Amino acid sequence: MNKFLLLLFCLCATTTFAQQKFNTKDLKVTQEELIATIYEKDSTANAFYIYENGYSRFDQNADYNLVTDYEAKLKILNKEGYKNATVKIFLNKSGDRKEKLSDIKATTYTLSNGHIQTTKLIPSQIFTEENERYDEVSFTFPALSPGAVLVYSYTKESPFIFNFETWWFQEDIPKVYSRFETKIPANYNYNIKKIGSTKLYTNDQKLEKECMSFSQRATRADCVHSEYIIKDIPAFIEEDFLTSRYNFMDRIEYELIEVTQLDGYIRKYTKDWKDVDKEIERDESLGRQLKKTSRAEDLLPQAISSQPKSLEKAKEIFNFVKSNYKWNGEYHIFRDVNLKDLLKDKSGNISAINILLHNIYEEQGFKVLPVLSSTRGNGVLTQLFPVLSEFNYLILQLELDGETYLLDASEKYTAFGDIPFRALNSYARLLDFDNESKWIDLEPGGRSSITIQDSIVVHADGTASGRSEQVFSGYNAVKVRNQLDETSQEKIFNEVSNPNEHAKSSHISYKNRELISEPVTVEYDLKNDSQKLSDLIYFNPFSFRFFDKNPFQLKERTYPIDLGYARSYLYAIQITIPENHSIVEIPENQLLKLPENSGSLYFIVQKANESTINVQCRVSLSKASYAPGYYPYLKEFMSNLMTIQNGSFIVIKENS
Numbered sequence: 001m002n003k004f005l006l007l008l009f010c011l012c013a014t015t016t017f018a019q020q021k022f023n024t025k026d027l028k029v030t031q032e033e034l035i036a037t038i039y040e041k042d043s044t045a046n047a048f049y050i051y052e053n054g055y056s057r058f059d060q061n062a063d064y065n066l067v068t069d070y071e072a073k074l075k076i077l078n079k080e081g082y083k084n085a086t087v088k089i090f091l092n093k094s095g096d097r098k099e100k101l102s103d104i105k106a107t108t109y110t111l112s113n114g115h116i117q118t119t120k121l122i123p124s125q126i127f128t129e130e131n132e133r134y135d136e137v138s139f140t141f142p143a144l145s146p147g148a149v150l151v152y153s154y155t156k157e158s159p160f161i162f163n164f165e166t167w168w169f170q171e172d173i174p175k176v177y178s179r180f181e182t183k184i185p186a187n188y189n190y191n192i193k194k195i196g197s198t199k200l201y202t203n204d205q206k207l208e209k210e211c212m213s214f215s216q217r218a219t220r221a222d223c224v225h226s227e228y229i230i231k232d233i234p235a236f237i238e239e240d241f242l243t244s245r246y247n248f249m250d251r252i253e254y255e256l257i258e259v260t261q262l263d264g265y266i267r268k269y270t271k272d273w274k275d276v277d278k279e280i281e282r283d284e285s286l287g288r289q290l291k292k293t294s295r296a297e298d299l300l301p302q303a304i305s306s307q308p309k310s311l312e313k314a315k316e317i318f319n320f321v322k323s324n325y326k327w328n329g330e331y332h333i334f335r336d337v338n339l340k341d342l343l344k345d346k347s348g349n350i351s352a353i354n355i356l357l358h359n360i361y362e363e364q365g366f367k368v369l370p371v372l373s374s375t376r377g378n379g380v381l382t383q384l385f386p387v388l389s390e391f392n393y394l395i396l397q398l399e400l401d402g403e404t405y406l407l408d409a410s411e412k413y414t415a416f417g418d419i420p421f422r423a424l425n426s427y428a429r430l431l432d433f434d435n436e437s438k439w440i441d442l443e444p445g446g447r448s449s450i451t452i453q454d455s456i457v458v459h460a461d462g463t464a465s466g467r468s469e470q471v472f473s474g475y476n477a478v479k480v481r482n483q484l485d486e487t488s489q490e491k492i493f494n495e496v497s498n499p500n501e502h503a504k505s506s507h508i509s510y511k512n513r514e515l516i517s518e519p520v521t522v523e524y525d526l527k528n529d530s531q532k533l534s535d536l537i538y539f540n541p542f543s544f545r546f547f548d549k550n551p552f553q554l555k556e557r558t559y560p561i562d563l564g565y566a567r568s569y570l571y572a573i574q575i576t577i578p579e580n581h582s583i584v585e586i587p588e589n590q591l592l593k594l595p596e597n598s599g600s601l602y603f604i605v606q607k608a609n610e611s612t613i614n615v616q617c618r619v620s621l622s623k624a625s626y627a628p629g630y631y632p633y634l635k636e637f638m639s640n641l642m643t644i645q646n647g648s649f650i651v652i653k654e655n656s
Contacts, residue, residue: 020039022036022050022051022176022177023050024050024176025051026051027051027071027073029073029149031111031116033050033073033075033149034109034116034148035111036147037077039075039077039174041232041234042235045174046078046080046081046084046173047074047076047081047085047173048074048075048077048174048176049072049073049074049075049171049173049175049176049177049178050073050074050149051071051073051176052073052177052178052179053071053178053179054068054069054070054071054179054180055180055181055182055183056068056165056167056180056183057184057223058184058188062157063159065158065159066157066158066159066161066164066165067155068158069154069155070156071153072151072152073149073150073151074150074173075147075149075150076145076146076147077146078146081146081173082144084173085140085141085148085150086138086141087139088136088137089136089137089154090134090135090136091134091135091156092158092160092163093133093135094133097159097160098135098159099135099156099158099159100156100157101137101154101155101157102154102155102156104126104137104139104153105121105152105153105154106141106150106151106152106153107121107150107152108120108141108144108148108149109148109150109151110145110149111147119143120142121139121141121142121152125139125140126138126139161188161256162256162269163254164182165182166252166253166254167228167251167252168249168250168251169196169198169233169252170198170233170234170235170249170250171235171249172235172236173235174232174234175230175232176231176233178229178230178233179202179227179228180227180228180229180252181225181226181227181228182224182226183208183211183224183226184223184224184226185211185212185221185223186207186221186224187221189256189257189258189259189260190254190256190257191254191257191270191384192252192254193252194228194252195248195250196248196249196250197248197558197559197628198230198233198250198558199230200228200229200230202227203227203228204226204227205224205226205227206224206225207223207224208224208225209222210222211225214262228252233250234558236248236249236250237554239551239552239554240551241561241562241563241564242559242562243377243379243380243425243562244376244377244378244380246379247379247380247559248558248559255270255382255385256269257270270385270386271385272386273436273437274436276386277431277432277433277437280431280433281433283334285335285337285351286333286337286351286355286370286394287433289337289338289339290370292339293359293362293363295339295340295343296356296362297363300317300360300364301320304316304317304320305364309365309366309400311400311401313364314398317357317360317361317364318407318416320360321353321356321357322410322411322414324346325342325347325348325353325356325409326346327347327349328347328348330349330350331350331351331375332351333349333351333392333393333394334351334388334391337349337352337355339352339355339356343356350393350410353409353410354370354394354407354408354409354410355394357396358396366400367400368396368398368399369397369399369430369431370394370430370431371394371395371396371397371430371440372391372393372394372428373393373394373423373428373429374390374393375425376421376422376423376424376425377422378390378393378425380425381425381427381428381429383427383439391429393422393423393428395407395408395419395428396408397430406418406419406442407419408420408423411478412481412482412485413477413478413481413482413516414478415517418444418474418475419442421475421478421479421564424442424443424444424564425442426441426625427442428440428442443565444474444475446474447566447568447620448475448565448568449472449519449567449568449570450470450471450472450546450568451470451471451569451570452468452470452471453468453469453470453573454466454467454469454543454571454572454573454574455467455468455573456526456528456541456543456574456575456576457576458537458539458575458577458581458652460581460654461530461532462530462532462537462539463527463529463530464526464527464528464539465525465526465527465528467523467524467525467526468505468523468524468526468543469522469523470497470521470522471520472521473519477516480496480520480522481513481516483496484520484522489508492508492522493505493524496522497524498546499543499544500540500543500544502528502529503526503527503543503544504528504529505524505526505527506525506527507525508523508524509522509523510522510523511523526543528543535653535654536584536652536653537651538649538650538651539575539652540646540648540649540650541573541575541613541648541650542571542644542646545646546571546645547641547642550635550638550639550642551638553635554631558628559628560627560628561628561630561631562624563621563623563625563626564624564625566621566624567619567620567621568618568619568620568621569618569620570616570617570618571615571616571617571618572614572615573615573616574608574612574613574614575612575614575615575650576611576612577611577612577652578654581652581655582610582653582655583607583610583613583652584652585649585650586613586650587603587605587644587648587649587650588605589603590602590603590644594634594637595633597622598621598622598626598630599620599621599622599637600618601617601618601619601620601637601640601641601644602616602617602618602619603617603618603644603648605648613650617644619641
């Protein structure tokens, strides 16, 4: 019997393995690929790539343009995977120069009564949408059905040698096999970056002698022939506390540094920061506007301009700009920056707002410098060499009495010395045209906190009533003030304070709503629905939650957990039970700590006397960003917090 069970297990294992034995050598579709109903390495996948291959090179038969051949084979597992059957190809263009697409082929493979059937894409099913800076070519595979295998290929030709083809190993669905091959003349010097955490299975380079000829001079050049392969690539799944997915998705990127021409002249494409500083200083929209301090004259009220240089005056100048000039929601740091328009319209983009602030400070004798940065959603900046296209934001650094302050006057509720949450992206470039620009850190100091203090009386019918005072500081205060401006009165309780289902409020009041130098306080009258079951009251003391759910659900996270700023939460609750009742049971106290003292969770329940219970839950996350190695600990940490919030009950019984 044991031998029979072992044989049965081996047969099942062999069958499973056979279903997952895909052809990763070419576009040929196999019977095994068509009958597969699941991708075993990711059972949640609705579709996945079986095979993907690309080849980019400079083609002497195409006027030495960059030519890329692309081919792929992907499996559609169910109807939810149909969205992956639409292919979009973006073609860059600039003036008369544009990328071209040719030889598009696409075929849908399906099984019918055990036989493989094919349906080919026809030219009328290919669409082109023209835009100002690019064209979009798209098509959707015909004859879709769950289980289909889709095969397609095309050739792209590009005159833009600076933008060598980026190869995306990782996408929103898994890939079994992805290969990228390049052949680059040795006189083309690119900086090549592998981005992402998945290791290359193959990373080979070899020199090919005289691979390319230049007929006009009968000259031949050597080439560097490279091959990159990654297998079993997981889908990239976005989760909370992520800056930009493009910081971490597996890919190969190229930045052209220089080209050595046939006559030996070296043409540089990637410049150093000294050269870039000079370009920015001469830039019409940015550099020249920073010099127009004359437009800042006579803008300040006499009551501010007449003050001696001091921190108090710096704050009043900051508040003056915030109060009188509004951000229009645009960035445009290298274009459409015009102080004349800002002064006229009282509204402008990020650069205009903060350049005006810069020029007023400079005109008043303060030491202030512009800072180029990138928003969290735009991606992390390259530090090895300047890539101006990566910058999309501008803030300021003010230096006064040995202290430095980062400033951004675009937000109503951002305090002096803080920058908006969208700008908290690790580091930025401080521009100093007189000396030399340098990198500076953007991590905020201190913690942003939420403190809740509830005083609750439980009634004999299981209902409860009382008061809640909630204090928000730092970035939490900015968020709450914006919510109070944008939310109707009847929705504030649910949208600002995140109550549990059993909690209601009949009255709301505020403190320091406009005084942004202080934390903002929101107060509620509380009413709780009955939590009585039979003759026992099961009272959950948490009328509010710090988090709706555990934000960490992945089995593994390969990118950092970026909170933006350190956080702390305190929930203190005083509970009075009904007369002629006694406490039967209280939750157990808990203490949890993250590795290296980077966070803690305290949950303490104590009887003050026979009728009063004090509950305290304190959460601390002391890092603005956690490395991926912390993920399992944070996941468990948050899971415990969810259990405490949702599953802690004080059991109360009426005395006999």
